[in-house]
Amino acid sequence: MNDTPKKGWFQRLSQGLSRSSKQMTEQVVSSFVKEPLDEAALERLEEHLIESDLGPAAAARITERFRALRFGKTSDEREIKEALAEAVTAELAPRQAVFDPLSGPKPYVVLFVGVNGSGKTTTLGKIAADLTGRGARVMVVAGDTFRAAARDQLRIWSERAGADFESRRDGADPAGLAFDAFTRARNEGHDVVLIDTAGRLQNKQALMDELLKIVRVLKKIDPDAPHETLLVLDATVGRNALAQEQIFGRTAYVSGIVMTKLDGTARGGVLVPVAQASDAPIKLIGVGEGIEDLQPFDARAFSRLLVGLED
Numbered sequence: 097m098n099d100t101p102k103k104g105w106f107q108r109l110s111q112g113l114s115r116s117s118k119q120m121t122e123q124v125v126s127s128f129v130k131e132p133l134d135e136a137a138l139e140r141l142e143e144h145l146i147e148s149d150l151g152p153a154a155a156a157r158i159t160e161r162f163r164a165l166r167f168g169k170t171s172d173e174r175e176i177k178e179a180l181a182e183a184v185t186a187e188l189a190p191r192q193a194v195f196d197p198l199s200g201p202k203p204y205v206v207l208f209v210g211v212n213g214s215g216k217t218t219t220l221g222k223i224a225a226d227l228t229g230r231g232a233r234v235m236v237v238a239g240d241t242f243r244a245a246a247r248d249q250l251r252i253w254s255e256r257a258g259a260d261f262e263s264r265r266d267g268a269d270p271a272g273l274a275f276d277a278f279t280r281a282r283n284e285g286h287d288v289v290l291i292d293t294a295g296r297l298q299n300k301q302a303l304m305d306e307l308l309k310i311v312r313v314l315k316k317i318d319p320d321a322p323h324e325t326l327l328v329l330d331a332t333v334g335r336n337a338l339a340q341e342q343i344f345g346r347t348a349y350v351s352g353i354v355m356t357k358l359d360g361t362a363r364g365g366v367l368v369p370v371a372q373a374s375d376a377p378i379k380l381i382g383v384g385e386g387i388e389d390l391q392p393f394d395a396r397a398f399s400r401l402l403v404g405l406e407d
């Protein structure tokens with residue numbers, strides 16, 4: 097995604113995170129205002145943070161940091177929010193990284209993995225549109241060959257973006273498709289190849305085997321491919337996102353996480369335990385269905401908005 101967010105992104109992020117920040121402000125922030133911060137209040141804070149899906153480990157660390165900043169002091173709402181924002185930023189800042197498909201090798205191959213419904217296809221479509229908008233030549237590959245609906249949806253995104261599109265009939269081998277598409281993209285001078293994959297097969301093992309096979313055949317053409325493997329996770333499933341991260345993260349060589357649908361949940365805080373559990377950093381976040389609603393992850397902006405700080 098473009099490093100310089102388009103105008104209005106901050107407002108969209110703010111609006112998208114409004115349910116989460118409302119939860120934080122109502123449940124967490126308001127209960128501390130105008131009381132000197134004591135042990136009982138800190139315990140309540142930790143509980144609220146866990147209820148907001150930040151996870152026990154991060155909740156404990158944030159509470160400790162908060163204690164160091166404010167213990168024994170009477171705080172107004174702004175001071176509470178600033179201290180919380182600082183503590184959440186400290187958790188997330190080391191887990192932030194940039195998705196930059198245009199400064200690597202060409203064609204730059206990006207594999208999209210994640211369960212069905214997580215927002216994979218939409219994310220891929222938004223990225224395709226962003227890249228073609230910046231003048232890149234993009235190929236979109238419909239690696240979920242089992243579901244005609246998934247393919248059609250991707251074709252529509254691809255046409256809208258002005259990208260080239262590669263697909264095969266139902267049930268064709270996705271690894272073969274990926275190989276041919278990568279070969280064509282190399283020959284024709286594409287800048288980026290975006291490969292969608294299935295999110296569900298007969299069982300988990302079959303799904304992982306298929307992903308690994310795709311990776312293997314891509315490496316036959318370029319040992320460094322795929323240059324990026326993005327795991328797409330849906331924030332609305334809360335802590336289930338953690339389980340998904342574990343399954344895909346362990347086997348699929350994930351290099352970056354995209355957290356979608358942060359606008360559809362009051363538990364956007366789940367990004368914190370996911371970011372910490374994963375070996376891969378958070379690269380992009382989605383706060384809506386529009387093309388402009390997918391943007392680079394900015395730990396500081398995210399943390400401040402999560403606790404209801406608008407500036």
Ligand SMILES: Nc1nc2c(ncn2[C@@H]2O[C@H](COP(=O)(O)OP(=O)(O)OP(=O)(O)O)[C@@H](O)[C@H]2O)c(=O)[nH]1
Nearest residue numbers: 212213214215216217218356357360382383384385
């Ligand atoms: N509110 C909101 N909706 C989103 C976001 N990202 C994706 N969606 C919606 O989530 C739904 C599922 O997204 P898809 O892109 O189809 O998900 P998928 O993982 O490709 O799933 P399949 O197509 O079932 O394989 C769609 O209705 C999207 O419009 C987001 O950031 N916010």
